[in-house]
Amino acid sequence: MSTNADQVAINTIRALSIDQVQAANSGHPGAPMGCAPIAYTLFTKVMSFNPKQPDWINRDRFVLSNGHASALLYSILHLSGYDLSMDELKNFRQLHSLTPGHPERDLTPGVEVTTGPLGQGIANAVGLAIGSRNLAANFNQEDMELINNNVYVLCGDGCLQEGISSEASSLAGHLGLGNLIVLYDDNQITIDGSTDVSFTEDVLKRYEAYGWHTSYVEDGDNDVEGILSAIEAAKAVTDKPSLIKVNTTIGYLSSKQGTEGVHGSPLGAEEVAAVKAKMGMDPEQSFAVDDSVYTTFNEAIAANSGYDKWVESFAQFAEKYPDLAKDLQRRIDGELPEGLIDSLPRYTPEDAAVATRKTSGKALNALNDSLSELIGGSADLTGSNVTALKNGPGDFQKGNNAGNYIRFGVREHAMAAICNGLAAYGAFIPFGATFLNFIGYAQGAARLSALSHLRVIYIMTHDSIGLGEDAQTHQPIETLSSWRATPNMNVFRPADGNEVSGSYAQAVQTATTPSIIALTRQNVPNLEGSSVEAVAQGGYALNEVENPDVVLVATGSEVSLIVDAAAELGNARVVSMPCMDIFEARSDEEKRALFPDGVPVVSVEAASGVGWSAFSHKHIGMSTFGKSGPGEQLMEYFGFTVDNVVSTAKELIAAGDAPKLSLKW
Amino acid sequence: MSTNADQVAINTIRALSIDQVQAANSGHPGAPMGCAPIAYTLFTKVMSFNPKQPDWINRDRFVLSNGHASALLYSILHLSGYDLSMDELKNFRQLHSLTPGHPERDLTPGVEVTTGPLGQGIANAVGLAIGSRNLAANFNQEDMELINNNVYVLCGDGCLQEGISSEASSLAGHLGLGNLIVLYDDNQITIDGSTDVSFTEDVLKRYEAYGWHTSYVEDGDNDVEGILSAIEAAKAVTDKPSLIKVNTTIGYLSSKQGTEGVHGSPLGAEEVAAVKAKMGMDPEQSFAVDDSVYTTFNEAIAANSGYDKWVESFAQFAEKYPDLAKDLQRRIDGELPEGLIDSLPRYTPEDAAVATRKTSGKALNALNDSLSELIGGSADLTGSNVTALKNGPGDFQKGNNAGNYIRFGVREHAMAAICNGLAAYGAFIPFGATFLNFIGYAQGAARLSALSHLRVIYIMTHDSIGLGEDAQTHQPIETLSSWRATPNMNVFRPADGNEVSGSYAQAVQTATTPSIIALTRQNVPNLEGSSVEAVAQGGYALNEVENPDVVLVATGSEVSLIVDAAAELGNARVVSMPCMDIFEARSDEEKRALFPDGVPVVSVEAASGVGWSAFSHKHIGMSTFGKSGPGEQLMEYFGFTVDNVVSTAKELIAAGDAPKLSLKW
Ligand SMILES: [Ca+2]
């Protein structure tokens, strides 16, 4: 079933993995012991990659969707020759190591996506597979195939129980992503015990229903050849994604093998020694690798790599198709096309009032006209989100892999994770769209955009009670506060067309930060003093008032309201705050220049006030859920009126010197 | 296929529905026109209910999972005799009407759960079905069947695309919920166009893979008998849930029938008239109902109701089984058992330091010993969440419907929605558990707990970087801020055992508010001055200091840190804030009593600082994601040390009079 060299290598992976967990006295030994043969087969007999060029665009991608098996990944990356030393393995899960408890894509060479939260990896992989197919369709030539990589996923039953995997897998089947191969580690165990307690569905049948190719390997603990031939068969199916169910034993070879007891805690020194003895290894030694194992890996990987040949091909390609090659190289390097920002639309107060979701549609289309790396779509709300792309290659579908508009279906969570996968692929700037309230469905994945530094643009329309009759189930209240509280996520709520363009300008230029752009359903005027560039400051004054009696600050649709209130008040500064996250990062002096000590501040945002205390003395916001009714009536009912802003401001002015805000900064 | 009376009634439903949308000039006419025969069949030929007793515990439940078809629901509730007048239908989607854009359970009689966010309803229905089966198993006697209701769901393809429906349906199949019958309105249309663009899976096969009974009705536009016989066949399958795919035409009878053009906007007056003419109705009349239609509904509903007979049975039951009857009545009335709160464990500083997840386990078990309505479980983290129930009826499984511990599997989103369904069923207090960070996966459903006033208890352990090595993918940062910003959600972060008990005391007593209880993985000491009762104040002082130089405020595991810092500082007040939401609702005077004007406040919480500005001058918190490493090392690395608190406090004291905070309140 496997050669002796195979067996020694697999045992070494197992030993290294349990050594890591033992040294950390924390972690998950069971899955690495069970899955070592799968990972070994992939890395030495299947995948094309170059460990010294981990960013090579055409490498096969490996996604460890069951991220808690991180020790397995670190073992195999080390043995494969990635820049991950034995010392890092010894420092598994320790502060500042390259081997955190769950794999992080921007930290450890060879880690493609950040996993741990279950189900994310398999959905990321759908994005990676779309990315590959899309690049291939747009760049490969009849005589030259530049992009043809496959995407391999290892996942457990936890991943398959999560709804996100259902969403992503249904879409992958629909799209016929034949370059996606998932190896399902079926060990019949979850944390709570046997899968019998909660997971008894027929997984292969479910995947067949999605339109996948499926197969089964009976002895995943030992049968390298069986695993290999299942993978080869899956590779031969190019019009469907594949799911290979591999029967394994969690904690294989330990005395508690096949039980949940071996899932999430160290085996203990004695047991580690016993397992090593069973494998014919020296039980006294830890982190020991026989030279022959390195050789096994080196030789196999060199034989499969394909890297040198690809570099040659690319040079030929560049000669024959210089424009295409230049565009691809630019995208790989992460450089934006020249003039991109200038191409964004600009507005004057004379332009008609219009919903920011519509000016968003214009900005997005302006980008689309020159940004070939733009790819994305909506979770079945294309018309409402105004995300249709007018020019370009059309829908990404089975029959049109060149398309850059993705019909995600009603699948918000998968949409976000697929966008993460596209961003992680490299050479793409993905976007996803839905109503602002429903980014909540995608929280698990959008959080990972931020955490793993992926430039995903979330186009979120219908951003407040202003959406009207669809009522409280659709009216976000907590959403802006929630994402402002999330590190490395920029939340934009532009007030008008210029700020919409400015928000997109920021979003495409912050290469390691995702953005949420919150947009109105209802019309808003184009404001005097607004600008595309000012968005880069986070907050800025729309009017010039030397010594204001009061500062009014608002975002989005409420900015025009404070403009009107300021007109009534007279000596009031009007601050638009399209991105509080950016503003917060500015210096105390810059903040104080807008919000001078002693001057009262009234903030207005049709959303939760949580977070506004840092910048204002009184907030006019939402402290309850919304209601059903026409948007203007709701705005009035909940106090978003010129009268209310004016009287609140007058009260504060009358109360005298306002407490310093700047102590907070 | 249907009698003339059926046809007239169905046409009336269609007409009323399009009239509502037309009057509101907003809403969704397409689904009501296509689904009228399904709803009609259910309400007049299948379901047992009494419109004048909408809270009758054994009524069959109807869930409109595709909540955007609300006009259909309002039409049929009106015709069925619920307290929903024609004027309310005329006020569809208007401010203060009983007919909001999407159905709201606590507003409109006959609406069982709040729907609109897709996929929620079908998952709620799994909770309703579990509730029914559990009550039946615990209360029915061999000679008396008190509880035997069924749960009917109408859903569209949007619901089935959402991951939450996959999670819930897989679990429903596992649990063999034969009392759950889902009618899938297969109209081949989504908002973006044909389902061909994104949804081509084989739905029936997928549901068979989950272990469901499936069937198909070809002409859902007309074939009442076919719909009825499919439902009867499904009812006969008592060990499996059923999915009936019903082929319908969206916007049936309109000129744009069968297209996305009829999904989400009014038909227009002309088209409304044309449809009525086609149905043989007077095109000039709106909101017109022939008396014969009311009669059709009245007679059919009276024949099926079963209510009077049930009341009689219950009286007999009460005579024969007085204790059981009393307990059921108490639960239906929402009264807690006497002495419940006193049964919660209490601690003194002499008790050993222990993780709050463990004192949570003790409190939960104390409740479980006397609270027969308690039901819930964990998303496959029973051991980590410490939610195992020691006494009682065991796991809720196919073979043990009396069990009150639910093995949700790795399905956080469905878990929350199922808890919503259980709470909406009545006579249950449900709980769900996972790591705090992964309530994000359940955001869509947990938000609806708050919005629809459902007492669900979210037991969320591993609540900060203090969890250690599992690293940033598992360490919540934004979560507390996010849920504090959510209206009607109480976020508890207890500091020790007493506060844990106090949090549970609040959670079970706030009958219309869900709670999140955030708990540590790591040990914390039992504090001097903490108490079960004080949690009701939201925030309170742990020590008595008349005129403090500084106030230190913290939550959860950071409270013991400020206790130590206060000891070093001398004249410092220590405030524990186990629930900021409750504290915020207190009077200005009460707030000022804890945080006196002019006294500097330092707040400490190992999470985002967003929201703390309302109560403090300087926050020691997290402004980035976490890291991998032992919890104590992370706490130190990120500045959660006595030294840091002391020096921050000293700086503030030295800076002199602190700005008033109270302006914010
Ligand atoms: Ca942020």
Ligand SMILES: [Ca+2]
């Ligand atoms: Ca709250």
